Amino acid sequence: MASSRAAVGSVAPVTLKELRPPSPLFVDGASLRVLGKLQEYSVETTIAMIIDGDASLKIDTQHLRDLSFRICSIYQFIGELQIQPDNEAVLRARVGRNVDGLNLNLYYQSLQLVMQFQAERTRCQST
Template sequence: MAPSDIKPGKLVALHELEASSPFFKHGSSLRVTGKLQAHSVETGIAIITDGGVSLKINTKHLTNLSLRIDSIYQFIGELQIQSENDAILQARVGRNVDGIDLNLYYQTMKLRRKFEEEIVRSRTKYWKFSVFFFR
């Protein structure tokens, strides 16, 4: 992947990663947060959970990240969909976020999405106006 091809990770809660979700697409660049439940040093596969939902994380490329069970981590990477809607995030960035208030984080995430939708709507209105006005 060339550096210019790297997309920012969209903020996603683990419960939003179901097969019918618009975020659940092969190659989607996502940012996910959850509590580390398991990690295999041999395979580099970690499992994070949040609210009863889990996601596998491939941590092979995260050489400077020390993982501790029951700590909260945030990962940015590309979603790889395997057979029968089994997903794994190919992490390119990871960090420990112990101490984060997950409820407040998810409230902020909703507000950010609302703001981004309003920006898109206002740009669309402006574009339609300018096309009409400047013909």
């Protein structure tokens, strides 16, 4: 049976601090995985705001079902980045989950190792 959904590209795990211009990740349509503490959520607009340190990102949650939002909980979202005309980024989430039990120090350490591995792999393939 053929699917009517468009193919989804690979998802890059990123920190919120990386999603600022002129970062190469700050691209309209980029598929991303982000993590942050829920600062606010509006039921009327289905827009959530997550933070990580001094960085923040709006999340459009209209396509998420069966996910309850609790302020100050940690959430992970996967979706596509949309750059607004005022250069503000909004992630249109297609997946979301509460990750309160996640060890954030280990998560960020492993993310750093993945990025180092990918950079080394890219460098080796170009030589």
